[in-house]
Amino acid sequence: MSEFDILYNQYDQVGEAYLAAKKTSETAALQYTNSRKKILDIAGSLKGLQILDAGCGSGIDAETYLKAGVAGVSAFDSSEYMVHVAQQNQPSQLVEFKQGRFESIPFPDASVDIALSFFALHYVFNLDDAWRELHRVLKPGGRFIFIVPHPYNSPQGFYEKKGVTEKGIEVVEMRVYGGAVNICCPRLCLEHYFSPVFASLFHLDVFQETRFSQFTAELTIGVTKLN
Ligand SMILES: C[S@@+](CC[C@H](N)C(=O)[O-])C[C@H]1O[C@@H](n2cnc3c(N)ncnc32)[C@H](O)[C@@H]1O
Numbered sequence: 001m002s003e004f005d006i007l008y009n010q011y012d013q014v015g016e017a018y019l020a021a022k023k024t025s026e027t028a029a030l031q032y033t034n035s036r037k038k039i040l041d042i043a044g045s046l047k048g049l050q051i052l053d054a055g056c057g058s059g060i061d062a063e064t065y066l067k068a069g070v071a072g073v074s075a076f077d078s079s080e081y082m083v084h085v086a087q088q089n090q091p092s093q094l095v096e097f098k099q100g101r102f103e104s105i106p107f108p109d110a111s112v113d114i115a116l117s118f119f120a121l122h123y124v125f126n127l128d129d130a131w132r133e134l135h136r137v138l139k140p141g142g143r144f145i146f147i148v149p150h151p152y153n154s155p156q157g158f159y160e161k162k163g164v165t166e167k168g169i170e171v172v173e174m175r176v177y178g179g180a181v182n183i184c185c186p187r188l189c190l191e192h193y194f195s196p197v198f199a200s201l202f203h204l205d206v207f208q209e210t211r212f213s214q215f216t217a218e219l220t221i222g223v224t225k226l227n
Pocket residue numbers: 008011054055056057058059060076077078079082100101102103117118119120123124
């Protein structure tokens with residue numbers, strides 16, 4: 001267990017404040033519409049597909065997927081609290097919420113057609129473990145589309161350095177939704193996302209950088225599983 005393991009459960013502590021801030025924050029509303037639209041546009045039709053909602057949080061996207069006519073939604077999140085909230089709002093028997101991490105996804109091999117993830121992958125300290133797991137659960141030719149804060153976001157007004165892991169990755173504290181909640185995560189660089197392990201398992205299809213505010217931007221990435 002690393003000294004930063006505790007960060008995987010931090011939404012157990014900040015989850016309630018995060019969800020409350022999300023309801024009133026203009027940034028959250030903008031993110032909800034803009035970011036979702038970007039990912040769904042790249043994904044195309046979801047009809048009949050088994051979706052993996054990776055880092056599903058409170059499960060706010062499940063209903064969108066059901067409306068799109070998916071076969072089912074396999075959703076996971078590392079925080080017990082967030083999964084509990086998601087299960088309380090269980091929208092259909094077609095949706096399964098489980099507690100689990102990107103590094104150990106709680107679903108079987110080759111069980112999903114497409115994995116979608118909103119603002120969760122940037123919490124993962126060892127992305128190579130996540131790439132291996134995503135490759136394992138995707139069916140042949142399956143795709144993964146995700147959105148994360150841009151790795152080179154300006155720290156000004158957004159985050160503060162907290163420490164460095166044994167592997168030299170900076171840990172920063174982000175001021176989320178204008179300071180309503182402070183959340184720690186690794187400060188990943190593009191070389192962490194697009195590692196040799198990534199290149200051996202996936203093909204990069206889409207790479208979009210979108211400026212979101214004076215200091216911040218987002219990265220939207222679409223990849224396809226190599227068989
Ligand atoms: C900013 S929230 C986004 C939640 C949801 N996707 C949404 O857009 O509302 C980030 C989520 O990632 C989860 N998370 C953090 N590290 C994770 C990991 N290693 N594996 C799975 N989920 C993780 C957190 O518990 C949290 O619920």
